[in-house]
Amino acid sequence: xxxxxxxxxxxxxxxxxxxxxxxxxxxxxxxxxxxxxxxxxxxxxxxxxxxxxxxxxxxxxxxxxxxxxxxxxxxxxxxxxxxxxxxxxxxxxxxxxxxxxxxxxxxxxxxxxxxxxxxxxxxxxxxxxxxxxxxxxxxxxxxxxxxxxxxxxxxxxxxxxxxxxxxxxxxxxxxxxxxxxxxxxxxxxxxxxxxxxxxxxxxxxxxxxxxxxxxxxxxxxxxxxxxxxxx
Amino acid sequence: xxxxxxxxxxxxxxxxxxxxxxxxxxxxxxxxxxxxxxxxxxxxxxxxxxxxxxxxxxxxxxxxxxxxxxxxxxxxxxxxxxxxxxxxxxxxxxxxxxxxxxxxxxxxxxxxxxxxxxxxxxxxxxxxxxxxxxxxxxxxxxxxxxxxxxxxxxxxxxxxxxxxxxxxxxxxxxxxxxxxxxxxxxxxxxxxxxxxxxxxxxxxxxxxxxxxxxxxxxxxxxxxxxxxxxxxxxxxxxxxxxxxxxxxxxxxxxxxxxxxxxxxxxxxxxxxxxxxxxxxxxxxxxxxxxxxxxxxxxxxxxxxxxxxxxxxxxxxxxxxxxxxxxxxxxxxxxxxxxxxxxxxxxxxxxxxxxxxxxxxxxxxxxxxxxxxxxxxxxxxxxxxxxxxxxxxxxxxxxxxxxxxxxxxxxxxxxxxxxxxxxxxxxxxxxxxxxxxxxxxxxxxxxxxxxxxxxxxxxxxxxxxxxxxxxxxxxxxxxxxxxxxxxxxxxxxxxxxxxxxxxxxxxxxxxxxxxxxxxxxxxxxxxxxxxxxxxxxxxxxxxxxxxxxxxxxxxxxxxxxxxxxxxxxxxxxxxxxxxxxxxxxxxxxx
Numbered sequence: 097x098x099x100x101x102x103x104x105x106x107x108x109x110x111x112x113x114x115x116x117x118x119x120x121x122x123x124x125x126x127x128x129x130x131x132x133x134x135x136x137x138x139x140x141x142x143x144x145x146x147x148x149x150x151x152x153x154x155x156x157x158x159x160x161x162x163x164x165x166x167x168x169x170x171x172x173x174x175x176x177x178x179x180x181x182x183x184x185x186x187x188x189x190x191x192x193x194x195x196x197x198x199x200x201x202x203x204x205x206x207x208x209x210x211x212x213x214x215x216x217x218x219x220x221x222x223x224x225x226x227x228x229x230x231x232x233x234x235x236x237x238x239x240x241x242x243x244x245x246x247x248x249x250x251x252x253x254x255x256x257x258x259x260x261x262x263x264x265x266x267x268x269x270x271x272x273x274x275x276x277x278x279x280x281x282x283x284x285x286x287x288x289x290x291x292x293x294x295x296x297x298x299x300x301x302x303x304x305x306x307x308x309x310x311x312x313x314x315x316x317x318x319x320x321x322x323x324x325x326x327x
Numbered sequence: 328x329x330x331x332x333x334x335x336x337x338x339x340x341x342x343x344x345x346x347x348x349x350x351x352x353x354x355x356x357x358x359x360x361x362x363x364x365x366x367x368x369x370x371x372x373x374x375x376x377x378x379x380x381x382x383x384x385x386x387x388x389x390x391x392x393x394x395x396x397x398x399x400x401x402x403x404x405x406x407x408x409x410x411x412x413x414x415x416x417x418x419x420x421x422x423x424x425x426x427x428x429x430x431x432x433x434x435x436x437x438x439x440x441x442x443x444x445x446x447x448x449x450x451x452x453x454x455x456x457x458x459x460x461x462x463x464x465x466x467x468x469x470x471x472x473x474x475x476x477x478x479x480x481x482x483x484x485x486x487x488x489x490x491x492x493x494x495x496x497x498x499x500x501x502x503x504x505x506x507x508x509x510x511x512x513x514x515x516x517x518x519x520x521x522x523x524x525x526x527x528x529x530x531x532x533x534x535x536x537x538x539x540x541x542x543x544x545x546x547x548x549x550x551x552x553x554x555x556x557x558x559x560x561x562x563x564x565x566x567x568x569x570x571x572x573x574x575x576x577x578x579x580x581x582x583x584x585x586x587x588x589x590x591x592x593x594x595x596x597x598x599x600x601x602x603x604x605x606x607x608x609x610x611x612x613x614x615x616x617x618x619x620x621x622x623x624x625x626x627x628x629x630x631x632x633x634x635x636x637x638x639x640x641x642x643x644x645x646x647x648x649x650x651x652x653x654x655x656x657x658x659x660x661x662x663x664x665x666x667x668x669x670x671x672x673x674x675x676x677x678x679x680x681x682x683x684x685x686x687x688x689x690x691x692x693x694x695x696x697x698x699x700x701x702x703x704x705x706x707x708x709x710x711x712x713x714x715x716x717x718x719x720x721x722x723x724x725x726x727x728x729x730x731x732x733x734x735x736x737x738x739x740x741x742x743x744x745x746x747x748x749x750x751x752x753x754x755x756x757x758x759x760x761x762x763x764x765x766x767x768x769x770x771x772x773x774x775x776x777x778x779x780x781x782x783x784x785x786x787x788x789x790x791x792x793x794x795x796x797x798x799x800x801x802x803x804x805x806x807x808x809x810x811x812x813x814x815x816x817x818x819x820x821x822x823x824x825x826x827x828x829x830x831x832x833x834x835x836x837x838x839x840x841x842x843x844x845x846x847x848x849x850x851x852x853x854x855x856x857x858x859x860x861x862x863x864x865x866x867x868x869x870x871x872x873x874x875x876x877x878x879x880x881x882x883x884x885x886x887x888x889x890x891x892x893x894x895x896x897x898x899x900x901x902x903x904x905x906x907x908x909x910x911x912x913x914x915x916x
Contacts, residue, residue, distance in 0.1 A: 238372035238575075243559055243584075249377035249575045250564075290562040291551050292576070 125201065127171065132209030135202060143197025147206060150190075156216045161271025167215035167317065172260030174207035180287040187284065215267055215317030223310040227303070231311030234304055242299045247308060250292075255312045267317040270309030277305040329620070329628045335359040335597075338619050338633035340604045340648065341640035343428020344888070345874045345895045347582045347590055348486075349637045352899040354595040356907065361631060362590075363602040363621055366425030371583055375573035383733045387571045392432045394422045394641075398786040401643065402793045405833050407660055407774055411793045413783050419835065420673075420842040421571065422641050426600060427582040429641060429842060434570040434696030434728055435546040435579050437489040438885035439480050439893070442473040442509045443708040447881060450708060451718055460718055461801050464770045465663075465670055467880040470852040470861035473509050476893045479900070481512055483892030484544075487580035488552035488560055490517035490697075491544030505541045507709040517549045520563070525681070525689050525761035526700030529725030532819035538702040543724060544889075545697020546580035556589045567729040569696025579696065599623075605787060607636050607652035607871060616654075616871045622787060634910070635902075638873045639895075643671070645877035646777045646847030647792040655848075655858045655867045660774045660795070666858040666866075668778045670771035670846040671794065672882040675721070675802040675830050677810050679763035681817040682739050682824040688758050691730030699726035699764070702816075705809050706884040707768070717801045719768030721809040721884045723816065726764050730757070737762070739824045761820065763813045767806055767830070769845070769882040772799050777847045798832045806830040843887050848877035850894075852914070860914040862901040863894060869912045874898060 136147040150163040166174065180186035181195035195203075223231075233239070235255070238246040248255060250262050257264030265273060279285035280297035288294065300308070336358035339350045346362060354360040369375070385391040394417070402411035423429035443450045448466045451459065460466065493514050494504025519542035522530070526542070533540040547563040554560070563578040577584050590596055601624035608617045608630065618632035638648050649655055649667045658665035683689070701724030703709055712718055729735060737760040738752040780793040810829040817825035851857025854866040863878055865871040874895050876887045905913055 238376055240370045240372040243371070243561075243577050245372065245561075245575050245577065246376045253378065290564055292561055292564065295551050295559070295561055 127204040127208035129208050132205030135206050136209055140202055144194055154213060154216050156218060161269035164272045165215060165268055166210040167213040169211060169263050170259040171207040171211035173263050174210055175203050178203045185287040217317045220314040227307045228310055231307030234308050235311045244296055244299055254315045265312040266315035268312055270313040273309035273312055274305050329630055331630045334632035335361045337635045338631050339637045340619060342426055343639060344430035344582050346639035347586045348895045349874060349899050350596055351586055351590040354593045356903055360596045362598045363604050364426050364600045365603045368426045368600050371577055375575045377575045380572055380575050381568050383731050387734055390417050390421060392423050393417045394424045401791050402780045402783050403836050404795050405797045407795055411780060414836050418837050419840050420844055430582045431573045432571050436697045436886040437487060437544050437546045437889040440883050440885055440890045441707050444883045445469040445472050455713060463772050464801055465773055466770060467851055467856060469880055470850055476897055477512060479893040479896035482896050485516045485555055486585050487546040488517055488548055488554055489515050489544050489546045490519050490549035491515040492519050492541060505703050506539050507703040517552055520545050520547060520549045520695050520698055522700055523698050523727060525725045525727060528820045529700050532816050533702050536819060538704045540700055540702050543697055543699035543701055545695060547695035547697045548578045554585055556586060558585055558588060560584055563695045565693045565695050567692045567694040570728055609868060616868050634870060636871045639875060642844040642876040643777055643792055643847055645873050645875045649848055650779050651789055654865055654871060657778060658776050660776050663773055668776045668847050670849050670880050671775045671777045671796060672769040672771045672846045673796060674841045674843040674882055675767035675769050675798060675806050676840045677765040677806045677828055677830045679810060679813040679817050679827045680737050681761040681820055681822040682756055683759045684823055685759050689761055691727040691735060694728050696728055699724045705812055715808055717804040719770055719805050719884060721765045721767035723809060723813045724764045725761055727762050740826050763817060765809045765813050766884055767809060768884040770799055770801050771846060771881050796834055798830060798834055803830060843882060845876040845879040845882040845887060848873045849880045850878040851880060854916045862913050863898040864913055866916055870910060872898060
């Protein structure tokens with residue numbers, strides 16, 4: 097895959113400006129976006145394959161939904177997920193093996209890279225109106241009977257996320273969201289200390305989960321405000 | 328035209344925490360229960376969802392969840408010689424309205440009063456002699472004991488999912504808990520909340536000084552919890568929008584999360600919202616109530632006959648309902664006679680601010696309503712008052728309930744109150760300031776009382792309640808003593824500047840202190856000095872029960888809700904076991 101160097105260069109300048117206000121990096125070296133871009137494009141040479149193989153440089157990925165879009169997700173969140181893959185609290189056959197070979201600076205640099213990428217809108221899958229209405233209601237209003245709060249209570253309006261710890265969901269693949277909810281439900285994913293996601297997922301039906309995914313995928317990717325993109 | 332409705336067994340006036348508990352227990356007995364709530368229905372979904380619920384201007388500043396003062400205010404004066412004027416905006420205290428009442432916007436701090444509190448007068452005389460207590464303080468025993476209430480405290484804490492660490496399990500002192508608490512029969516249902524950084528510094532300092540710090544018991548869930556009613560709550564995520572707000576996460580114990588869904592499923596219960604109860608109706612002989620009169624949202628008036636009337640309308644509103652209904656002799660501060668309106672008390676809160684250098688980050692925004700690390704060494708009768716010349720005390724707690732931008736901007740003494748220097752100071756201190764709350768007792772006096780205002784009326788033409796209140800000298804002395812202790816701790820925490828603000832007269836309704844109002848319909852064993860007996864049953868009309876902090880003969884230095892829940896369960900237990908079989912006074916006068 098050919099690297100678009102001019103794009104990465106521009107991004108690294110933008111990201112470097114933001115580094116000055118990173119409260120979570122105190123005491124640790126500043127992430128190197130350019131190095132991150134290199135790992136994304138060609139791997140680290142000692143175990144990490146090019147992230148772009150599955151997540152693409154722009155993180156549009158292959159569209160299957162198996163690999164999530166990573167663009168604009170806060171670096172803090174991405175880095176935590178990589179550490180959780182490595183430790184196994186978020187276990188995944190592919191990602192855990194990769195994350196275990198990553199050095200702390202690899203994690204920091206790659207996370208910093210993807211957090212600064214502008215997302216790309218992909219055509220959303222067709223959805224029947226009832227299902228979409230259900231997803232919209234659960235995501236924006238919640239359900240009193242099931243004791244489920246609106247997804248957007250934490251994940252922000254139009255799923256923009258709440259940096260640094262709560263990931264954006266707007267524009268994410270429906271099938272990826274559904275897979276994660278299923279993993280929360282069945283206890284395969286357990287890296288939320290408050291168990292908020294586990295408890296919510298357990299109260300959702302398969303149809304609810306499908307509906308929530310469809311709602312979020314339809315939200316166009318936009319240039320997220322800088323403060324929500326960066327911690 | 329007043330419409331007379333079909334009689335029911337029980338009319339509950341006000342559907343907040345206590346109303347919901349009383350109604351749930353009685354409906355489960357097979358009784359037909361009607362709950363009359365002046366406000367509207369509201370639920371976690373959709374009314375409490377974020378981001379709307381985090382509107383600081385609407386809820387903190389404009390008091391979006393509080394009793395509507397344009398329809399139902401109260402008047403206030405500091406002394407009987409003044410003319411009372413209506414409170415046009417709530418500030419010192421914040422009585423809630425709508426379904427769930429103040430139980431929706433509370434912080435979740437859940438304490439038990441101690442053995443000593445329930446026999447306060449006896450205890451003070453026994454320990455300090457009969458001349459020690461300032462004779463202007465009208466303290467009394469409560470007519471009930473801690474041991475009698477213990478199972479009911481336990482029941483309420485398990486209903487709420489309170490998190491904490493026991494300090495006294497069946498008489499055995501437990502490390503990590505509050506060694507001064509009275510005996511509890513088992514652990515809290517949940518572990519304590521996480522400590523804030525200010526709390527960690529406080530704990531270290533207090534331990535070094537020989538005190539006994541512990542984490543505040545709180546009903547913001549420290550982990551996911553299913554209560555005995557089968558309702559599930561989520562873990563709190565410390566968002567800093569608890570008090571004055573509702574929780575969007577099902578993570579704070581409120582009537583909506585811990586009991587109302589169960590109550591509403593019972594077909595014996597009917598909820599009527601926007602039902603403004605004007606009075607409890609009495610038989611001509613005034614010995615029993617016949618039901619209540621209320622007005623609905625369209626202005627139609629109804630009479631709801633009921634065999635049993637339970638008044639749960641918030642502390643001072645309970646006193647007003649009794650006065651408007653003519654139940655019990657109104658209290659007269661001139662003669663000291665009468666019972667309704669007697670022993671109004673508040674809470675004597677004071678503050679200490681601990682200003683650190685910029686290398687210490689406090690992160691005030693990471694807070695649950697019940698976050699706090701405290702000592703109980705100078706509260707209640709936990710220390711010898713002999714040398715100090717006052718009774719009562721305070722807990723001293725490092726606590727920040729929020730770092731909300733409009734409300735939270737601590738600045739050290741000497742900072743201008745506006746302008747560039749003020750703004751610079753806020754930026755400088757926002758994240759580097761700890762707060763120590765001194766949460767003190769309030770002793771009743773002969774003049775601190777409630778009655779009906781002679782001038783001002785509400786939207787239905789009924790007289791407003793008039794509050795007469797000033798801080799007694801005893802309580803200001805207590806405040807100064809406890810602030811001095813807190814300042815010592817603050818200095819030990821490594822602060823650059825410590826500013827203490829002891830409570831001083833005059834009491835003002837224009838500065839927030841706490842919503843812990845109490846008294847006015849107090850419990851006791853003598854009908855000439857109390858309005859309700861030990862079961863919260865009116866001495867005058869035996870089928871009227873008044874459940875609220877209105878029953879407290881004085882306000883100890885702990886948050887009142889835990890004890891109120893225990894009293895509600897204690898009262899309804901007596902109704903179930905004794906009153907329903909034999910509807911008559913349960914204590915002979």
